[in-house]
Amino acid sequence: MSDVVLFEEVSKRFGDVRALDNVTFRMSENINFLLGPNGSGKSTAINLMAGLVRRDSGNILILGRDPHDIYKIIRKVGFLLEKYWFYESLTGYEHIVLAAKLKGIERPEAAARKAVEMVALGEYSEKPIAGYSKGNLQKLALAHAFLGNPELVILDEPFANLDPPSSKHLIRVINELSRGGVKFVISTHVLSYIEELRGHVVMLDKGRVIYEGDLRDILNKIRGLIVVKGRPLDTLASILESAGFKYTILDDKIVVKTSSVNELSKILKMAKDLESFELKRGIIELEELFRLGGATWFSK
């Protein structure tokens, strides 16, 4: 399978900040994820892919081309960047038509219409952008990325500002397009949104790749975590300690890594000194995970 994105020993500094440090990874699946907490270097990697930033060292290939030659294949790639701002005097539809013309797409009106339908912008597409909500602006930005049947779509935080139904709709669109052969690179720090997708993951932390593998594996690891809230917290901690559970205290809660939920629940119910407790099982977001020292759980 040919590489969609290839990073070879790529480094990038902004002044004293090392945004990417000797990063090497390849993405060749239909859906690829770039995960990591805020400040991990995801957006820098995306900007490097878009050719908006110059790397200090290393090699990058997007569909087999250097990002600074990406203009030669611009019609094949669609981008959603973290930062965007539109011509607010235009309507959403007019803006996408303009973008289609700038991209050199044949029959720009038809392409724009299709992109608008794809993101379900609805009646708002005929209204001036100046009056758009953040959610509609995000949809419009997504429509720009899907414009003109691209081979590769690179999305930086695609779920930002979207409400749950819109996020679900986007998931459906991504799944449909990927089944049709469109490749995706999706950067996000919100795991709960991508639960329903499958694909290859590159996880970044502090500008380094800390994990490469399947999204299912990561989700399974995280599902093994249980969040326990209880009062008093120090009593809860000592109960877990004496029962031999591995745990981490995070603000007002404790995260326990265990597969035996029933046993944990039973122990807590029997504890006399505990005023109250609550167990929560599910996806823990990356920000929390990394605050818990999650980086060590994803060692390569």
Place this chain on the structure above:
Amino acid sequence: MVLEMMKTEIKEITRFPLMDLYLVIFLILVSLWMAFHPGRATLMVANSPSEALQMMSRKILVMSYASIEFLIAVLTSLLVALSIARDYERGRVHLILTLLPSRRWYLLSKIVSCSLPPTISAVFSFLLGLLVIFVTIPLVESIIMMCIVLLLTLFYSSLTLLLSLIAKRLIPSLVISTIVALFTNMISKTLVYFELHKIPTFSIIPPLCYRTVLTVSFNMGPNSINPYVLVPISITYIIALLLASNYYFNNIMEVGK
């Protein structure tokens, strides 16, 4: 493709009452000039009423028009600086660069679209001014002047384009552009007042010569600088600044940070 981009840029720029403000300020300037320069008018000797009108138009209105050079320079500087820095800060540069096949087209469309509204409004105001005082139009001089105004505007645009690319951020861009516009105009005025324009070597600095040209071309005096020399020099300067902007944009400026 670039035309589409320019059209959209101009539409975006003219969302604000730029033309209206420009016209009002121009008319105020003309009125002030006419009010404070009666002495100059009394020195004119005319042989016929039509000649008197023509001299009035040349000596008063055209000179008043020449004083708008400052306004055009400042306005264009601010417009270009605002436009580029705002695009950069809010992320439009990023969006456009993921669509456009070349960054050069972005810069070109930006500079032309920012220079056109001030130039067009200057021409419009000038014609309106002529109509107001009902004088014969000094046609050839007017056309030369329009060309010079356009060159001047493009020169300032390209200069401030480079400066705002270097400054990146909105406030520094505005401050630098204003200082540059003020400074170059101040030198220009000083040179004219001290008649340094007589020294031909100064013709290598186009913006400093515009006022000289505007002054002498209508006086038709012996110190007139040949526009056939000035125009190519100006164009060379504009191209040089645009190339420098393009180099800076492509190689030095990191758009993503």
